[in-house]
Amino acid sequence: MSAVIDAHHDDHDHGPAKGITRWLYTTNHKDIGSMYLWFSFIMFLAGGVMALVIRAELFQPGQSFVDPHFFNQMTTMHGLVMVFGAIMPAFVGLANWMLPMMVGAPDMALPRMNNLSFWILPFASALLISTLFMEGGGPDFGWTLYAPLSTTYGPPSTTFVIFAIHLLGASSIMGAINIIATILNMRAPGMTLMKMPMFVWTWLITAYLLIAVMPVLAGAVTMMLFDIHFGTSFFDAAGGGDPVLFQHIFWFFGHPEVYIMILPAFGIVSHVIPAFSRKKLFGYDSMVYATSSIAFLSFIVWAHHMFTVGMPLAGQLFFMYATMLIAVPTGVKVFNWISTMWQGAMTFETPMLFALAFVFLFTVGGFSGVMLAIAPADYQYHDTYFVVAHFHYVLVSGALFSIFCAVYFWLPKWTGHMYSEALGKVHFWLSFIGVNIAFFPMHFSGLAGMPRRIPDYALQFANFNAWSTVGAFIFGLSQLLFLYVVIQSIRGGQKATAQVWDGAEGLEWTVPSPAPYHTFSTPPQLK
Amino acid sequence: MAQQQVDGHEIYYVPSQSKVPVWLAFGLGVMLYGVASWMNSLQTGQHGHEIMMLVGFLIVAIALYKWFAAVIVENHAGLNSSQVKRSYVWGMGWFIFSEVMFFAAFFGALFYIRFFALTWLGGGGEKAITGEYLWPDFSPDWATGAVNPHPQFAGPDGTFAAPSLTNWGAYLPFYNTVILLSSSVTIHVAHTALKEGNRRKLILWLGITIALAFLFMGLQIEEYVQAYRDLGLTMDSGIYGSTFFLLTGFHGFHVALGTFMLIIMLARCLKGHFTKEDHFGFEATAWYWHFVDVVWLALFLFVYVF
Numbered sequence: 001m002s003a004v005i006d007a008h009h010d011d012h013d014h015g016p017a018k019g020i021t022r023w024l025y026t027t028n029h030k031d032i033g034s035m036y037l038w039f040s041f042i043m044f045l046a047g048g049v050m051a052l053v054i055r056a057e058l059f060q061p062g063q064s065f066v067d068p069h070f071f072n073q074m075t076t077m078h079g080l081v082m083v084f085g086a087i088m089p090a091f092v093g094l095a096n097w098m099l100p101m102m103v104g105a106p107d108m109a110l111p112r113m114n115n116l117s118f119w120i121l122p123f124a125s126a127l128l129i130s131t132l133f134m135e136g137g138g139p140d141f142g143w144t145l146y147a148p149l150s151t152t153y154g155p156p157s158t159t160f161v162i163f164a165i166h167l168l169g170a171s172s173i174m175g176a177i178n179i180i181a182t183i184l185n186m187r188a189p190g191m192t193l194m195k196m197p198m199f200v201w202t203w204l205i206t207a208y209l210l211i212a213v214m215p216v217l218a219g220a221v222t223m224m225l226f227d228i229h230f231g232t233s234f235f236d237a238a239g240g241g242d243p244v245l246f247q248h249i250f251w252f253f254g255h256p257e258v259y260i261m262i263l264p265a266f267g268i269v270s271h272v273i274p275a276f277s278r279k280k281l282f283g284y285d286s287m288v289y290a291t292s293s294i295a296f297l298s299f300i301v302w303a304h305h306m307f308t309v310g311m312p313l314a315g316q317l318f319f320m321y322a323t324m325l326i327a328v329p330t331g332v333k334v335f336n337w338i339s340t341m342w343q344g345a346m347t348f349e350t351p352m353l354f355a356l357a358f359v360f361l362f363t364v365g366g367f368s369g370v371m372l373a374i375a376p377a378d379y380q381y382h383d384t385y386f387v388v389a390h391f392h393y394v395l396v397s398g399a400l401f402s403i404f405c406a407v408y409f410w411l412p413k414w415t416g417h418m419y420s421e422a423l424g425k426v427h428f429w430l431s432f433i434g435v436n437i438a439f440f441p442m443h444f445s446g447l448a449g450m451p452r453r454i455p456d457y458a459l460q461f462a463n464f465n466a467w468s469t470v471g472a473f474i475f476g477l478s479q480l481l482f483l484y485v486v487i488q489s490i491r492g493g494q495k496a497t498a499q500v501w502d503g504a505e506g507l508e509w510t511v512p513s514p515a516p517y518h519t520f521s522t523p524p525q526l527k
Numbered sequence: 528m529a530q531q532q533v534d535g536h537e538i539y540y541v542p543s544q545s546k547v548p549v550w551l552a553f554g555l556g557v558m559l560y561g562v563a564s565w566m567n568s569l570q571t572g573q574h575g576h577e578i579m580m581l582v583g584f585l586i587v588a589i590a591l592y593k594w595f596a597a598v599i600v601e602n603h604a605g606l607n608s609s610q611v612k613r614s615y616v617w618g619m620g621w622f623i624f625s626e627v628m629f630f631a632a633f634f635g636a637l638f639y640i641r642f643f644a645l646t647w648l649g650g651g652g653e654k655a656i657t658g659e660y661l662w663p664d665f666s667p668d669w670a671t672g673a674v675n676p677h678p679q680f681a682g683p684d685g686t687f688a689a690p691s692l693t694n695w696g697a698y699l700p701f702y703n704t705v706i707l708l709s710s711s712v713t714i715h716v717a718h719t720a721l722k723e724g725n726r727r728k729l730i731l732w733l734g735i736t737i738a739l740a741f742l743f744m745g746l747q748i749e750e751y752v753q754a755y756r757d758l759g760l761t762m763d764s765g766i767y768g769s770t771f772f773l774l775t776g777f778h779g780f781h782v783a784l785g786t787f788m789l790i791i792m793l794a795r796c797l798k799g800h801f802t803k804e805d806h807f808g809f810e811a812t813a814w815y816w817h818f819v820d821v822v823w824l825a826l827f828l829f830v831y832v833f
Contacts, residue, residue, distance in 0.1 A: 017544055025544035107541045109614035112594070116548035123556030127563075156567050163559040170555075173625050181617040185610060186539070215625045219632025226773060229566045231763025234636060238677030240667065240766030242644035249632055312653040521538065 015517045024119075027111035028517065029096045032118050034414075036093025037407075039121055041483070043085030044400075046129070048476050050078040055438075055472040057455050058465045071455035072140035073132060079143025080161075083261070084168045085125050087395065090403045091264040092117070092175045095203050098410065099179060101508040101515060102197045104188030104524045109181035117175040124167035131157035131164075142453060144254070145220075147235035147246040151227045158228065162221045169214040176210035179203055188507070190526035194288065197506050198281065201288050202267030205295045209256045209263075212299075217253040220246065244309050251302035259298045261395060262362075263291060265402030266333060269355045271506070272409050273337050276352035277344025278503035283336040290329035290336075297326050307378045316375045323373035327366065334363055349501075350424035354405035357432050358398060365393030368443065383453075386446025392439045396475075397432075404431070404482065409504075411489050412496035416514030419489035427485060430478035437471025537608035540601065547597070551590035558583025599800070599808070612807060619811040623818050626781070630822050633777065637770045637829060641669055645766075648676050675765035683760035683768060687750065689832045699753075700831045703746050704823065707782075710739035711820040714789075714813050724803045726796070733793050736816070740786040747779050774830055781819045788812040 016022045016031065023035060053074045057065040066074070096114065100107055108114045131138040136155035139145070150158055183204045187196070196204075224246070226232040233239025235246045266287075274281045281287065303311060303319040311319075337359050346352070368390040372378050381387060404427075412418050441464040446452075450461045457465065496513040511519050561580030568574060601607060643652070645667040650658030658665060662676040672683040687700055695701045717732035754760040754771075762772045792812050795801065801809055 021544065024549045025546050027542050027545060106539050110618055111541050112545050112548050113618070115545070116551055119549045119552035120555060123552055127556060127560060156571070159563040159566050160560070163563045167555060167559060173622075177618050177621045177625075180621055181614045185613045185617055211621055211625045212628050215629035216632040216635075219629055219636075223633075223636065223773070225566075226762070226769070229569060231761075232769035232773065233675075233680060233763075233766050234640075234769050237644075237648065237661075238675070239680040239769070240645060240648065240674035240676065241640065241769065242648075245636055245639050245644060248639060249636060252632075252635070310654060518541075 025115075027107070027115055029100050029108045029111070029114065030414075030515065030517065032108075032114050033093045033096030033098075035118050036089050036096055036121075039118070040086050040090035040093060043081055043089070043125060045479070047078050047081035047086055048479065050074045050081065052472060052476050054078060055469040058457070059469040060466065061457055061459055061462055063456055066455070068455045069137060069140060072142075072453065073138040075453050076139045076142050077129070077132065080128060080139070081125075082395075083143065083257070084165070085121075085128075087261045087399050087403070088172065089121060091203075091206070091261070091399075092172075092179075094199075094264065094268070094403070094406050094410075095175075095179055097414065098508060099182055099200060099203060100186070101511065101519055102200050102506055103183060103186055103191060104507050104520045104526075105182060105186035106518060106521045108178050109186055110178050113174050114178050117171045117178065120167050120171040120174075124164050124171065127160055127167065128164035131155075131160050134160070144250060145224065145246075146250075147224060147227065147243045151224055151235055154228070159225065162225050165221050166218055169218050172210050172214050176207035176214075179207040180211070183207075188520070188523040188526055194285065195526075197267075198270035198284070198287055199264065199267035202263040202270075202291055205291050206260050206263045209260050209295055209298065213253040213256040213260075216249060217257075220249040220253065223249070244306070247306045247309060248303065251305045252299075254305065255302040256295075256298040258391075258394070259294060261399045263294070265358065265362075265399050266291065268402045268406045268409070269337060269358050271504070272351045272355040272405055273340050273359075275409070275501050275504040276349060276355070277341045277346050279340055279344045280505075281336070282339035282342075283332070286332055287336055290332040293329040294326060297322060297329070301326065304373055304375075304378070307375045308382045320373055320375040324370060327370050330366055334359060334366075345503075349408075349421060350419075350428055351405045351409035351501075353425065353428045353432075354401050354408065357428070358401045358405060361393055361397035361401070361435070365390055365398055368393065381446065383451055384446035385442040385450045385452055388452050389439050389442035389446055392435075392442070396439065397435045401431070401435075404428075407486065409501070410508070411486065412500045413508060413513050413515055415489045416496055416512075417489045417491075417493035418496050418500075419485050419493065423481060423485045423488075427478055427481045430481065431475055434471050434473075434475030434478055438468050438475055439471070441465075441467045441471075537610060539608060540606040540611050542597075542601070545597070547590050547594045550586060551594070554583050554586030554590055556583070558587055599795075602805070612805075615807055615811070619807075619814060623814060626818065627822075630774075630777070630825075633770070633774050634825065634829065637774065640766055640770065645669065645674055669767065672760065672765070672767040674767050680763070680765040681759065683754075683758050683764050685758045686760060686767060687754070687758075687771070687831055699746060699750055700827060703743055703750075704827045706739050706743045706746070707820050707823050710736045710743070711817055713739060714816050718810065718813050721796075721801060721806055721809060722803055730793065730796055733789065733796060737786060737789050737793060740782060740789060744779065744782060744786070747775070747782075750775075771830060774826055778819065778822055778826055781822070785812070785816050785819050788815060 016026070016028065023031060026032060053066060054071065057063075057071055059065075096108065099105075134155070134157040136157060138157055139150070139154065139161045141149035141154055145161075183196070183200055223232070223234040227235055233241040235241050235243045237243065270281055270287060301319055301323045303315060304323045307316055307319075348356075368386065372381055372387065372390055408419060408424055445461045445464040445468075448461065450457055450464075498512050499509050500513060501509075507520075507524060508515070510524065557579055561576045561578070561583050564576035565580055643654075646652040647654035647657045648662060649665055649667040650663065658676075665676040667674045670686065670688045672686040675682045689695070689700070690698055713732050713736040717729050717736060720726075720728035720732060760768050760771065762768050789812060792809050795808065
């Protein structure tokens with residue numbers, strides 16, 4: 001064992017190891033960050049193909065492309081893969097790459113556990129996706145796993161889905177513990193909490209949410225497992241249980257989960273908008289307090305996902321008002337971003353375009369969220385395409401756009417090369433147009449009453465659906481361009497300076513581009 | 528050995544490449560694939576992949592052993608600065624918080640069932656219509672375990688609900704509470720002895736803690752035997768049994784894990800590990816032990832007494 005330690009002293013200041021073992025055995029936050037990002041992109045493509053299967057089926061009314069049972073598996077898997085495989089790992093990848101550099105730390109606090117958090121993901125995803133090829137097919141009850149669809153009526157592969165979720169949860173919890181330990185313990189001297197960059201703040205709060213709610217999801221799927229295999233009756237009214245109990249537990253996890261997928265996005269945008277407006281972020285303190293308020297509120301709004309399930313009136317009123325309250329801190333954030341741009345010397349490089357689209361389209365998704373929060377109105381919207389439109393506006397043109405934004409913003413720091421600005425802009429406009437053609441008509445088809453998760457529909461929805469499908473294919477295919485731009489920037493291109501963007505601030509811009517394999521072995525001096 | 532220093536700063540020890548994490552992840556994947564196959568084979572009667580379960584578990588066990596061994600060796604070699612040690616402290620603290628939330632899910636389920644679902648099924652409260660239409664004759668009684676509206680679930684003949692205080696002399700869960708609470712005191716005495724540098728006292732009180740832990744688990748097994756044999760209180764006897772066995776079962780599993788950790792700590796103490804100032808492995812185990820204790824206290828109150 002001591003040989004291992006001795007070897008360490010030698011290779012500390014050298015570059016990465018050679019070959020595949022660099023990636024298998026690494027403890028380097030940049031390697032692990034890159035692996036997270038590539039993994040998430042692969043899952044994004046996998047989940048994207050599933051989305052395109054859904055959209056192809058819905059291109060016109062009637063059963064045209066896949067059978068309904070497979071359609072259900074696609075809607076379920078698309079949700080699970082995108083949430084747990086694409087969006088969350090992408091943010092963790094960005095955290096891995098950027099947090100140690102932003103706080104002036106040599107690496108993540110617990111580097112080996114960091115590698116474990118990553119390597120659990122491919123095995124967990126293999127377990128999850130393999131269910132599609134099992135007897136009886138994959139999960140077909142929606143990503144929300146509602147009992148009794150998932151317990152009494154689920155396919156045998158549900159057991160595998162449950163264990164895949166356990167693994168994904170364990171990975172998230174370990175990743176979150178690592179991030180909290182890094183932020184609380186590894187900041188450079190002088191970086192007080194209220195001097196931390198916004199991305200660090202939002203991730204600190206996100207990590208707290210992860211540790212608080214991923215175990216609750218683990219509890220929920222564990223109860224499912226026991227109901228399926230060991231005769232318990234948690235979700236079976238005949239034995240004194242209640243299927244609604246599942247929804248309560250699931251959404252107690254599920255609502256903080258959606259903020260887990262958006263708070264880091266807020267952090268990213270809070271870096272990009274000041275950089276390209278060449279101004280300091282407006283209202284830093286209020287940003288921190290708004291983020292904390294959103295996190296707190298996320299724990300007391302879960303039942304707005306289940307207004308139609310039959311809840312006491314007092315419950316409906318409480319969850320309705322608590323939900324609407326979230327619009328206040330979110331409004332503070334949007335106000336601050338716009339105020340940051342006010343009278344700024346703005347330029348519109350690709351990251352800024354994605355950040356602006358984020359602010360605009362996330363707000364659209366936020367407004368439809370307020371509409372859905374109104375309990376009496378939700379009776380009409382519930383389980384329609386209006387809901388699908390809402391959460392795709394916040395997750396695709398919200399969370400995902402912020403990830404694109406972050407990649408374009410920090411790519412020169414990672415690769416040492418500028419990406420092609422022209423192709424980046426093409427990617428942005430195709431994505432922006434594609435997203436809106438795909439998801440805006442869903443507001444209308446939803447308000448007109450088209451139910452979600454159904455492979456066929458009445459004729460009056462045909463035009464809206466045809467447009468949605470066209471938009472989805474434009475959006476999906478344009479992501480191949482994104483892949484091309486990234487690879488091009490890895491392979492070469494105009495050399496990036498350390499500063500990269502003249503308006504950007506933070507410790508990550510003080511190290512050369514590409515960032516050396518080890519940064520800040522000794523903490524930097526803060527000005 | 529002193530920590531490395533540069534410019535007056537301690538170097539934060541970043542371990543070099545390690546084979547352990549990726550093997551651990553692989554082992555977890557194999558083990559859980561095996562467990563899922565085995566569970567499905569219980570229903571279908573087809574042959575599962577029990578061997579995968581065992582192989583996966585072995586890989587996980589070996590990987591964890593190597594991992595902890597590496598951390599101990601590094602610490603003995605003086606590589607861990609006070610800052611590195613703080614990372615471990617934060618890590619353990621937040622891990623325990625995640626465990627608290629895991630139990631919170633099951634307690635939440637218990638409260639929801641008792642105060643909402645069962646009331647409604649029995650024709651009371653705001654959603655009384657559920658009971659009126661579906662099971663008009665059903666009136667739930669949590670204390671006796673009569674909580675199943677449908678005859679397909681027989682329900683237990685009795686429960687472990689607490690008797691009146693004067694009869695606690697013959698009430699097994701009360702003894703279990705006393706035992707586990709005492710073990711929290713004894714581990715604290717052992718910790719104090721470690722901080723005083725009193726080895727004999729440390730080993731004695733750690734040994735007593737482990738003995739109490741085994742006593743607790745033995746009585747818990749006795750309770751399960753009584754439940755299945757005498758009371759008909761089983762996991763599939765309805766929601767009372769469901770909540771009872773999952774809450775006490777997961778707690779028992781955590782006690783077993785904690786006991787295993789205590790035994791490792793005893794072995795390390797016997798080998799002469801730990802110093803007065805540097806013994807976070809021990810302290811983390813003690814924290815974990817206090818945590819299972821607090822969970823039990825909540826269990827005793829909400830599963831047994833009330």
